[in-house]
Amino acid sequence: MAKVRVLITDDHEMVRRGLRTFLSLHDDIEVVGEAASGAQCVSQALATPVDVILLDLKMPEDDGVATLRALRAAGVAAKVLVVTSFTELVQLLPAVREGAAGIVYKNIDPAALANAIRSIHNGHILLPPEVASAFMAGGAGPDRLGHLTARERDVLAQIAHGRSNREIARELNLAEKTVKTHVSSILGKLGVDDRTQAALYAVRHGLIG
Structure with a gap:
């Protein structure tokens, strides 16, 4: 390893x-x-x-x-x-x-x-x-989860659990390139800059427990 x-x-x-x-x-x-x-x-x-x-x-x-x-x-x-x-x-x-x-x-x-x-x-x-x-x-902005597609919500939940694009692709039976596209779209729709902020956003707004 x-x-x-x-x-x-x-x-x-x-x-x-x-x-x-x-x-x-x-x-x-x-x-x-x-x-x-x-x-x-x-x-x-x-x-x-x-x-x-x-x-x-x-x-x-x-x-x-x-x-x-x-x-x-x-x-x-x-x-x-x-x-x-x-x-x-x-x-x-x-x-x-x-x-x-x-x-x-x-x-x-x-x-x-x-x-x-x-x-x-x-x-x-x-x-x-x-x-x-x-x-x-506070300070994380309005709830924009409603702007995400169902698949993007699935991908965001996987991000919030700390999984890489490769792991998400395997878990959701998607091409890794497709996952990368979803991640870019998610960051844009949520108005955040990176995966860490997206994960925190998902937790704050109740997407995962």
């Missing part, structure tokens, strides 16, 4: 070193790079194949939210797991809106961090309960 390729982004060298040392103990996870700033993170993510980016929110040059925005603008496909000491919703909700697939706190148990990396790599959304509740409670 291929290893999960991880890029660590934190402006503190000791944090990066500690994360690298710990993650090196896991046979299925490989640290492929380190970045001390958002700009370095984007540059390395474009230059090196990366599956998951560990991202600090507070960095001196450009914060994590700006980095998330830059990663998306650059077309970086890697999932982003925010690792932060912030607990205030005003700091965390913008990261979710900019496409973070997960948020964990820096006091997380090391084994739980490894599992979080695996989880978002597999397409799941991983948010603290208070963050997920606050995000779903």
Whole structure:
């Protein structure tokens, strides 16, 4: 099985070193790079194949939210797991809106961090309960599920369960190219930018439990 390729982004060298040392103990996870700033993170993510980016929110040059925005603008496909000491919703909700697939706190148990990396790599959304509740409670726009076709609703439900286009194609007996077309249509109709936001939208509006 291929290893999960991880890029660590934190402006503190000791944090990066500690994360690298710990993650090196896991046979299925490989640290492929380190970045001390958002700009370095984007540059390395474009230059090196990366599956998951560990991202600090507070960095001196450009914060994590700006980095998330830059990663998306650059077309970086890697999932982003925010690792932060912030607990205030005003700091965390913008990261979710900019496409973070997960948020964990820096006091997380090391084994739980490894599992979080695996989880978002597999397409799941991983948010603290208070963050997920606050995000779903407001600011996500009107209910546009009625604009979706029945097939698009099926595809969105699969997205919300963390499945890839290939897995959705197999589950719904569709061509992968057809699934890709449905996904593009879903994002446009919901007015969201990526699969993570589409999944959160589906949860908020009751498409899945």
